[in-house]
Amino acid sequence: MSSKAEQIMDEAENLARSHGYNAFSFRDLAAKVGIKSASVHYHFPTKADLGAALAKRYTERFISTLNHCIEPTDTTFEIVQRYGEAYYQALVQDGRMCLCGLFAAEVDSLPEPVAAEVQRFFEANINWLKDILRRDPHVRSEEALEADATFILTLFQGAMLVGRTMNQPEAIHTVMEKLRGTDIYTSRVN
């Protein structure tokens, strides 16, 4: 992957994370990069190609970041804390949303390959969370794992959406704190 293509993706991600898929254009993007829109097409033949590449790279980086900031000795609580903090950082650095959270809202008007990548993002998140919860001393059934992972994911995605709209990124910390009073960290076999 040439550095120009990465540069294009970087700017595209910035635009997409504040305006969504439908509301950024090849012209805007090209202007940011300092080239012409036709040249963007050289690297990404169609907008769907670019969108799918963005979502895929985002997912990989997101999961990789998560894996790099945990220690084997961390408690489930600490890890989920860091998971939430990842969302907070993403939001607070110039008010940008989670790329795939934003794309998810547009899923009905997304080209199919892009929508598929967004689904994969959520799946990857749920699987990652399930793995974390599986290490927990509290044994859970497969259904409970799924439910707990879904709970955590949806909570932060929602907090991000609401927090950004209300200009209150600290909403993420608010719900993170409330998550403490949950049986996520103390759930029994069920």
Place this chain on the structure above:
Amino acid sequence: MSSKAEQIMDEAENLARSHGYNAFSFRDLAAKVGIKSASVHYHFPTKADLGAALAKRYTERFISTLNHCIEPTDTTFEIVQRYGEAYYQALVQDGRMCLCGLFAAEVDSLPEPVAAEVQRFFEANINWLKDILRRDPHVRSEEALEADATFILTLFQGAMLVGRTMNQPEAIHTVMEKLRGTDIYTSRVN
């Protein structure tokens, strides 16, 4: 408000709730209603006017629906259950999102009056939830009320987003069930 304007708003809401603000056009809308796009402008001078009207009506109807389905004898748990059920119904009836949840994702590229209405939707929801929680035998500080209300709102908004993307509307029921194992219903003074 003439019935034609309402008819336009009905169709616009349908389109907006599946495609978002940026991805529905006056022409699509006019075609659905069976008139020309110029005639839509007669009722709503600009798209921003229409968008704001949609969000406002949606908020009023949403809150009104909530108020109409609770009884004075209901427990907090039952009410929150119904609150979640309102989201589930909205999602499951032809897979449409909460209008304002969708608009929230696009907030950066929304005309200011529309964005303001979306904020008002979230505020109205939080205030409604706070009122419900205030009636609860468990006394809470103002901060705790705000936190609990935010928690519930963000949870369902997130569940809606993720649930629709994954074609799993029952995700809303999953998190509703998990909400049970939360101190929302048992929280003490803090």
Place this chain on the structure above:
DNA sequence: CACAGGCTACCTAGTGGTAGGTTGATTTTG
């Protein structure tokens, strides 16, 4: 030379929005 990586110039299809005209019902007035 070949070719990667850009460019100019263009296309079609669509966008929100405007100007001005037509219709038919309602209201005002001689």
Place this chain on the structure above:
DNA sequence: CAAAATCAACCTACCACTAGGTAGCCTGTG
């Protein structure tokens, strides 16, 4: 009461602009 004026609600036809995308040319470098 009938003619005249007004009005809501739509229309056709168009505007300027932007979208994603394409064709073909240029230029520097291995």
